[in-house]
Amino acid sequence: MKALFFLSFVITLSFGFSQTVCNKVLDTIQTEEGTMIIYANRTWEYLEDIDFDGVLNDDLYQTIATDTNYQFKHCWNSDQTFVFSSENDLENMKDTLWLCVTDSNYNKFAIPFDGLITSTFKWRKGRYHKGIDIDLQTGDTVVAAFAGKVRYAQYNDHGFGNVVIIRHYNGLETAYAHLDKISVVPNQLVQAGEMIGKGGNTGKSTGSHLHFEVRFFDCALDPEEIFDFKNKKLKGENLFVHKHLFNYKAISQTKTSYASTSSAPGTYDKSARTHKIRSGDSLYKLSLMYGVSVSELCRINKIKENSILSLGQVIILR
Numbered sequence: 303m304k305a306l307f308f309l310s311f312v313i314t315l316s317f318g319f320s321q322t323v324c325n326k327v328l329d330t331i332q333t334e335e336g337t338m339i340i341y342a343n344r345t346w347e348y349l350e351d352i353d354f355d356g357v358l359n360d361d362l363y364q365t366i367a368t369d370t371n372y373q374f375k376h377c378w379n380s381d382q383t384f385v386f387s388s389e390n391d392l393e394n395m396k397d398t399l400w401l402c403v404t405d406s407n408y409n410k411f412a413i414p415f416d417g418l419i420t421s422t423f424k425w426r427k428g429r430y431h432k433g434i435d436i437d438l439q440t441g442d443t444v445v446a447a448f449a450g451k452v453r454y455a456q457y458n459d460h461g462f463g464n465v466v467i468i469r470h471y472n473g474l475e476t477a478y479a480h481l482d483k484i485s486v487v488p489n490q491l492v493q494a495g496e497m498i499g500k501g502g503n504t505g506k507s508t509g510s511h512l513h514f515e516v517r518f519f520d521c522a523l524d525p526e527e528i529f530d531f532k533n534k535k536l537k538g539e540n541l542f543v544h545k546h547l548f549n550y551k552a553i554s555q556t557k558t559s560y561a562s563t564s565s566a567p568g569t570y571d572k573s574a575r576t577h578k579i580r581s582g583d584s585l586y587k588l589s590l591m592y593g594v595s596v597s598e599l600c601r602i603n604k605i606k607e608n609s610i611l612s613l614g615q616v617i618i619l620r
Contacts (some may be wrong), residue, residue, distance in 0.1 A: 304434035335491075351489045354378060358451060362401070362473040362532075371396045374519040380488035383467060383477070387520040397546040400416075401473055401518075403528060403541050408449045408471045412495035413534050414478060415444050415512050420490070420587045422493075429449070429548050432522035433515035437584045438501040439608055440482050440510045445495050445562055447476045447516075447529075452498070453492045455482035462513070463505025466498045479513035480504050496519070509586030510607060523547045579615040587611075592619050 326342035330349070337349040339582030342560060357363045366372045372395070375386040414436065421435035438444075458465045462479035466486060469475050482502025486492060503510040516525045527547065530537050546552070577588060585607065589596045600607055604620045610611035611617075 317552040349453045359473045392521045392548040399543040401541045410494040436512040443503040446492045452486045461506035475517045477515040577617045
């Protein structure tokens with residue numbers, strides 16, 4: 303084991319992002335995952351991560367770098383969620399990119415959590431909901447959609463709460479928000495289906511659920527363009543990325559998924575005072591359908607947020 307002392311250095315990443323690191327290196331440790339550098343402030347990182355430029359898909363990034371049609375900014379940043387979401391104008395893409403969602407090297411995927419979709423990719427309350435909401439109970443296991451490398455894993459003050467963002471070998475990033483607990487750290491390699499946290503109700507959330515996003519160069523696209531959540535499979539091995547995927551104004555405001563329409567027959571009367579529990583119902587779904595907060599439903603019915611709802615149970619709404 304070789305000790306290294308009093309080192310300071312500047313790491314410069316590609317795509318215009320730089321990070322200054324001034325910290326004493328106390329030691330290095332050889333592990334099965336690579337050479338681990340131990341710092342004086344009790345943090346550590348792998349040697350290979352020091353010069354990591356964020357590129358996991360060389361072919362894709364070579365195209366982006368050499369084709370004048372694609373001038374997208376990009377970086378590897380573990381302290382910000384989506385750095386260039388307002389600068390990368392993918393709505394004006396001049397050409398279509400052919401993206402391999404899975405290939406022979408990374409052919410696995412996973413549904414982050416197998417639950418009811420309670421809100422889709424659409425306009426909602428005057429702003430665009432750039433992901434989908436999946437109903438769950440606090441403590442349920444949330445897994446990575448594809449293999450990749452964790453870029454961000456911490457509490458976010460701007461609404462996400464505890465959130466994990468993973469960059470994948472296919473060129474996409476996925477985000478998992480409102481988690482109760484985070485089980486991964488930045489720069490950690492994860493496999494499709496590997497646990498990355500526990501579902502929860504942190505940040506700007508009115509009930510336990512998973513907010514799940516898919517992004518391409520920091521710009522959100524509809525997860526249902528990639529995943530068939532009803533049948534728990536991919537829509538296809540390939541994704542054609544074009545400007546229409548990012549033209550949010552043109553995407554139907556009344557877009558619904560199978561989950562919001564097929565869980566049970568009938569409609570929801572917004573003025574109803576009571577509701578009889580049907581298959582697929584949850585407190586969070588009732589909150590969205592009737593415009594009553596989860597905390598208010600719990601108070602009126604003298605139940606807890608994680609209470610198990612029974613078929614036929616009558617819930618007082620007002």
